Amino acid sequence: MPGDRLKNVRPRPRVLVVGFAGHQGKEYLPVVQENAELVGGVDPAPAASSLAEKWGFPHYDALGEALEKVEFDVAVVTVPHSDHFPVCVKLLAHGRHVIKEKPFAVTEQEARQLVSLAQRADRSVFTLLQRNFHPAFQFAQENLARIGQPYWFSYDYHLNLAHPTTGWRALREQAMGGVLLDMGYHLIDVLCGMFPEPPRVHSAFVHQYQEMRDRRLEDLVSLMCGYSSTGLTGSLRISRHSHEKIEHLCVLGTEGALNVDAGVATLHAVGGLLLERHTWEGAKIDAVRSMIAHHLEHLDDRYYRQNHLQRQLAAVRTIDGIYRERLRERNELADRCA
Ligand SMILES: NC(=O)c1ccc[n+]([C@@H]2O[C@H](COP(=O)([O-])OP(=O)(O)OC[C@H]3O[C@@H](n4cnc5c(N)ncnc54)[C@H](O)[C@@H]3O)[C@@H](O)[C@H]2O)c1
Numbered sequence: 001m002p003g004d005r006l007k008n009v010r011p012r013p014r015v016l017v018v019g020f021a022g023h024q025g026k027e028y029l030p031v032v033q034e035n036a037e038l039v040g041g042v043d044p045a046p047a048a049s050s051l052a053e054k055w056g057f058p059h060y061d062a063l064g065e066a067l068e069k070v071e072f073d074v075a076v077v078t079v080p081h082s083d084h085f086p087v088c089v090k091l092l093a094h095g096r097h098v099i100k101e102k103p104f105a106v107t108e109q110e111a112r113q114l115v116s117l118a119q120r121a122d123r124s125v126f127t128l129l130q131r132n133f134h135p136a137f138q139f140a141q142e143n144l145a146r147i148g149q150p151y152w153f154s155y156d157y158h159l160n161l162a163h164p165t166t167g168w169r170a171l172r173e174q175a176m177g178g179v180l181l182d183m184g185y186h187l188i189d190v191l192c193g194m195f196p197e198p199p200r201v202h203s204a205f206v207h208q209y210q211e212m213r214d215r216r217l218e219d220l221v222s223l224m225c226g227y228s229s230t231g232l233t234g235s236l237r238i239s240r241h242s243h244e245k246i247e248h249l250c251v252l253g254t255e256g257a258l259n260v261d262a263g264v265a266t267l268h269a270v271g272g273l274l275l276e277r278h279t280w281e282g283a284k285i286d287a288v289r290s291m292i293a294h295h296l297e298h299l300d301d302r303y304y305r306q307n308h309l310q311r312q313l314a315a316v317r318t319i320d321g322i323y324r325e326r327l328r329e330r331n332e333l334a335d336r337c338a
Contacts (some may be wrong), residue, residue, distance in 0.1 A: 019079035021048040080168040104312035111316040147253030153234035158242035178218035198225035203291040247272040
């Protein structure tokens with residue numbers, strides 16, 4: 001009946017954008033507006049108030065003020081890494097859903113605290129990871145079984161930035177990690193969607209710039225992951241200052257190979273016969289669009305929420321484990337040298 005249909009039309013969620021004047025925040029503004037009501041924005045940056053005026057929503061310098069003055073259902077959070085945890089804790093304490101940039105959290109302890117706060121408040125905390133909404137990665141995920149038992153992967157992700165890192169990413173207290181946490185979070189999440197958590201990870205942290213070495217913010221990381229239960233082994237390399245910008249995932253299995261390269265997914269038989277090629281002509285923003293729309297539609301979906309949180313917990317645990325192991329090795333070395 002038409003009346004029943006009308007009853008089922010859900011109101012558009014009211015969104016507060018936190019960190020909207022930054023690079024990522026600005027990219028999301030039009031996408032959020034397509035799917036929700038933009039009811040306010042928080043950002044202390046000098047350019048924030050004129051940007052809010054242009055978009056037609058009230059601007060606040062601090063989250064506390066917005067929480068007092070504006071009614072909203074969900075916050076989209078795009079702030080530097082050091083601010084993720086305090087901002088999310090405050091939002092959950094006020095009973096708001098959170099859709100946030102990566103990383104879900106920096107340490108396993110903070111990740112566990114967020115999961116428990118989200119469960120207590122019956123709210124969602126969704127991390128924005130666009131590869132999960134990119135058709136090439138979706139093809140890889142859906143066709144993994146066709147390559148038999150995976151025994152090797154290699155995953156490369158490199159940028160070709162010509163200058164040393166600047167801004168908050170160059171400050172240890174705000175970045176809280178180098179390329180592994182920043183770019184690597186995406187890759188670790190992709191792998192967490194395909195394979196179990198790796199029980200053994202060996203890492204090499206490399207620095208192109210002395211100031212990054214001094215601040216213990218790696219410019220390049222190389223990881224070797226071992227999964228003793230299945231015999232799978234895999235390697236990742238992530239960097240900011242390579243000679244070219246590339247992203248390439250290759251998975252070898254007993255019956256074939258899967259590749260995602262420059263957004264194109266291919267499936268090969270052992271020996272190299274091309275079985276299927278999945279290309280996508282869409283723009284990068286289309287994956288972002290479906291990601292934001294999907295999360296906004298699933299805010300009250302407890303099953304989806306639970307799965308999402310468990311996967312983010314695994315990604316954070318993996319990265320935190322690698323950083324803690326590096327710290328342990330540094331401390332051991334320092335003790336030996338003392
Ligand atoms: N998914 C991706 O591909 C991708 C790409 C770039 C950045 N990111 C992520 O987005 C987040 C932001 O990165 P960015 O490059 O946009 O940084 P940015 O510096 O460009 O923007 C951050 C914004 O947050 C504001 N801010 C700082 N503290 C705040 C607080 N407590 N409350 C409200 N606003 C605050 C700053 O004024 C700034 O406008 C990071 O988590 C980063 O990892 C993701």
